[in-house]
Amino acid sequence: MSSTQDNKSLALQASKLQVPTSTSMPDNISLNKWEDTGFEWEGEVVPSSFERLVTVLNTEHEQSNILLNINLYRRNNVLHLAFTLTGEVWLTCQRCLQPVVIELTDDYNIALLDDESQIRLINEEQDYLLLEEIVTEQSPERLLPLKKLIEDEILLKTPMAPKHDDCEMSVEQFGEIPEEEETENPFAALASLKGNL
Template sequence: MKSRAFVPEKLDLAAFAHDGASLEGEWPAAALERLADAAAPEAPATGWPPLGWSLHGEVRRPKAAAAQTWLHLTASAQVALTCQRCLKPVPEAIAIDRWIRFVDTEAEAAALDVDSDDDVLALPRHLDARELIEDELLLALPLVPRHEHCPEPLAVADEEGEPVPEERPNPFAALAALKRKDG
């Protein structure tokens, strides 16, 4: 039997799972345009290390049920996003490890996805695994990236853009002094 060659950008998922095949590799982070768009301006994706990924397909045959097509997807990337406190680049390590079940129709996928903890998608004729991996990495990005401890002290500005001194008088200190005077 001749071994099939699978290409991640045009993956015949049914055959991939039927063969129990696996693929793995690395892509430059800049090749994933939507992920690269999330980069901090001072740390573009061209300077990020390549992201590693792997795919493994399998067909599961549960008792008294039809065969199921599954894809195991793993990927890891090191990205630099903009810290939402200091607006400087913050490195983030992202790793995904997902099992995705594929079914015949969108309607079946929607019905099963509601009742299942598993990710369920409709089986396409050809799957662009690069796009799927990019989608999963984008979903894994932190909503509010920030340093645990920002490298520079934060500067606070008033309405005119002038720096505000860090020590501001407590507006209730005068009231506390009056209360002490009366008591």
């Protein structure tokens, strides 16, 4: 085995030692503890565990768990929160009022900047947040609101007025619709006058 392979296997073993073993997704990540060493978490999350998302979920359809793979790491002196969402949620169609599925599966990578001077260190297309705006200070720790950030991305992915591509609006009619009386066109009289001039 070459020395580079030895170094790789040692690095892999070291990174596995640093990964916290938690069965449920943490609400927050301690930046004091993990921003330099990195943080990884993988598991399933129940959609109803998100406080804001639960208000728009369809209660008539069973919700499946969302698979999450989270990685907090530092590259080029910039902290990144990368995560993969795999799954879907069921909302209520605003036309027919029946359940409609919304696909959430996507990859996300958000740069977490100490200040605006770090913007030059990331790609123009990359999403970023300023740590001072999102980190909650609970002495002696700086906490990154992980669950809230992931919920924000899920809510951005869900439409404000979800609807099926091919459904009719649910309309109930009460009573009979009165027939409109035909009214005489006011321009008809002008047309007859024009012919006489």
